[in-house]
Amino acid sequence: MPLxxxxxxxxxxxxxxxxxxxxxxxxxxxxxxxGVGGVIVETEAYDANDPAxxxxxxxTSRNASMFGPPGRAYVYRSxxxxxxxxxxxxxxxxxxxxxxxxTAGLDxxxxxxxxxxxxxxxxxxxxxxxxxxxxxxxxxxxxxxxPFELWPCTRPASISAGPRIGISVGVETPWRFCLEGSSxxxx
Numbered sequence: 001m002p003l004x005x006x007x008x009x010x011x012x013x014x015x016x017x018x019x020x021x022x023x024x025x026x027x028x029x030x031x032x033x034x035g036v037g038g039v040i041v042e043t044e045a046y047d048a049n050d051p052a053x054x055x056x057x058x059x060t061s062r063n064a065s066m067f068g069p070p071g072r073a074y075v076y077r078s079x080x081x082x083x084x085x086x087x088x089x090x091x092x093x094x095x096x097x098x099x100x101x102x103t104a105g106l107d108x109x110x111x112x113x114x115x116x117x118x119x120x121x122x123x124x125x126x127x128x129x130x131x132x133x134x135x136x137x138x139x140x141x142x143x144x145x146x147p148f149e150l151w152p153c154t155r156p157a158s159i160s161a162g163p164r165i166g167i168s169v170g171v172e173t174p175w176r177f178c179l180e181g182s183s184x185x186x187x
Contacts, residue, residue, distance in 0.1 A: 010150040012071030019045040019093035028153030036105030041182040045175035048092035075139040082126025124186040
């Protein structure tokens, strides 16, 4: 498992790159929200030219955070039920955080999720947000300020790429990234 670096957290300019590069680079990074979280093991990339992106048809009140500066959270409800967390990269592009390997705040995650099964805490964007206590109040929030902490991976991560899931357009774009050998991806 990747280790937390004792040095500085990820700077905001980490996100000021193309979304595919950032989505890959986030694999192995440790994400904490108020001290609860773990290692990012699955991401998906979305950019403005992607028909599956919320930004494809332009700016709306719902996706406004995606048009802001890099290094911000874009939080939205999926199907009006589950919160989803994205990291804004270059304008109108973002990385969906699909799954974590839980490492910190396990008791809080178990209580929030109503299960003791570690593999079901953060396997999927909705479960992840529920386990970390993320809701709409975090939309537009800076990722390099509390309650967020992002710690770099201290060793190289082996990453696999494949098609994104849970979408009906742009499925063929291989912008879903997973930590190879992890037991914690969404599916």
